[in-house]
Amino acid sequence: MRKPLVAGNWKMNGDRASITSLLDEMLEALETAKCDHCEVLVFPTHVYLSEVVTRLAGTVVATGAQDVDSRAVGAYTGAVSAGMVRDIGCTHALVGHSERRTLFGEDDDTVAEKYAQCLDVGLMPILCVGETLAEREADHTLDVVTRQLRAVVERVGMDGIGGGMVAYEPVWAIGTGLSATPEQAEEVHSALRDSLVSLDPAIGEATRLLYGGSVNGDNAQALFAMENVDGALVGGASLKSKSFIDICRFADASV
Ligand code: PGA
Numbered sequence: 001m002r003k004p005l006v007a008g009n010w011k012m013n014g015d016r017a018s019i020t021s022l023l024d025e026m027l028e029a030l031e032t033a034k035c036d037h038c039e040v041l042v043f044p045t046h047v048y049l050s051e052v053v054t055r056l057a058g059t060v061v062a063t064g065a066q067d068v069d070s071r072a073v074g075a076y077t078g079a080v081s082a083g084m085v086r087d088i089g090c091t092h093a094l095v096g097h098s099e100r101r102t103l104f105g106e107d108d109d110t111v112a113e114k115y116a117q118c119l120d121v122g123l124m125p126i127l128c129v130g131e132t133l134a135e136r137e138a139d140h141t142l143d144v145v146t147r148q149l150r151a152v153v154e155r156v157g158m159d160g161i162g163g164g165m166v167a168y169e170p171v172w173a174i175g176t177g178l179s180a181t182p183e184q185a186e187e188v189h190s191a192l193r194d195s196l197v198s199l200d201p202a203i204g205e206a207t208r209l210l211y212g213g214s215v216n217g218d219n220a221q222a223l224f225a226m227e228n229v230d231g232a233l234v235g236g237a238s239l240k241s242k243s244f245i246d247i248c249r250f251a252d253a254s255v
Contacts (some may be wrong), residue, residue: 001047001255003037003038003197003208003255004015004209004224004230004244004254005038005039005040005165005208005231006041006231006244007041007064007092007126007210007237008043008244009043009234009235010045010238010239011066011099012045012164013187013239014044014045014048015172016017016048018081020096021216022034023052023056023238025241026042026241026244030059030060030061030192031246031250033245033249034222034252035249035251039231039250040064040248041061041062041064042061043064043065043094044063044236046066046067046080046085047196049085049088050088053088054089061165062071062121063091063092064092064093064124064126065080065090066093066094066115067093067097068080068093068114068160069081069117070113073174076131079120082117082120082169083120084125091123092123093112094112094125094126094167095118095126095127096128096129096148097169098128098130098169099237102171107211107218109121111127111148112152112154113153115156115160115164117223119160119163124165124232126165127165127166128233129167130144130174130213131144132172133171133172136170138152139189141170141207142191146190146192149195149196150195157250158196158200161200162203164193164203165207165208166208166209166210168188168211168212169213170184170188170213172213173213174235175235178213179216182222182223182225183213184229185229186227186228186229189226189228189229190228192228209229209232210229211223211231211233212232212234213236214236215232216247217246221250221254224250224254235245
């Protein structure tokens with residue numbers, strides 16, 4: 001049984017005032033909604049991580065970082081290590097988000113190093129994989145996502161995969177309002193599942209596979225009805241408490 005998880009990726013949005021009120025609204029809504037069967041996570045930008053960790057202490061919502069460096073320590077101006085993120089109380093980190101891959105030039109090996117850094121310090125990494133529209137149109141979707149996954153498996157082994165989770169985020173669906181259909185998501189999720197199960201049946205079955213890309217309160221329920229969709233990584237709709245908590249409710253009810 002895989003516990004569903006809904007994670008809000010706030011990207012480079014918000015300021016102190018808006019983040020404070022978003023958290024207040026979320027926590028208030030969660031008191032009514034409960035969502036005991038679902039894990040809830042937020043990913044603020046680095047600058048606000050400490051404040052968010054403090055605000056969420058003792059609540060049901062966990063805090064993660066949107067990125068960590070691929071190295072542990074040293075002369076890397078501007079970089080933030082997994083150990084630092086762990087030290088201030090975060091429990092999770094995203095690695096390999098498509099915006100990092102395309103806008104910041106991260107390749108599969110760098111992403112695998114970041115994943116390994118998270119495991120080394122006790123952070124749970126969420127590995128993002130996904131194809132571009134051109135790759136989908138060329139029928140390369142499954143090749144791309146399995147290549148991205150394999151780079152991490154080769155670096156950390158299946159035990160390492162079991163220490164994290166995977167988010168399938170088709171690049172063409174991110175921030176476009178054009179979500180993958182539940183069937184399109186399930187096709188990729190089940191291929192990822194098969195690939196993990198072939199390497200280690202127990203870990204492959206237990207690893208959570210999230211879907212991300214224009215998830216909102218209107219499409220979440222149908223996505224969560226798919227056998228291998230174990231939750232969502234939510235961008236735009238996580239910046240409003242109403243839509244984010246609606247998604248959490250659907251995840252909670254999918255159990
Ligand atoms: P979106 O972003 O929900 O705004 O499409 C998802 C993501 O980038 O994680």
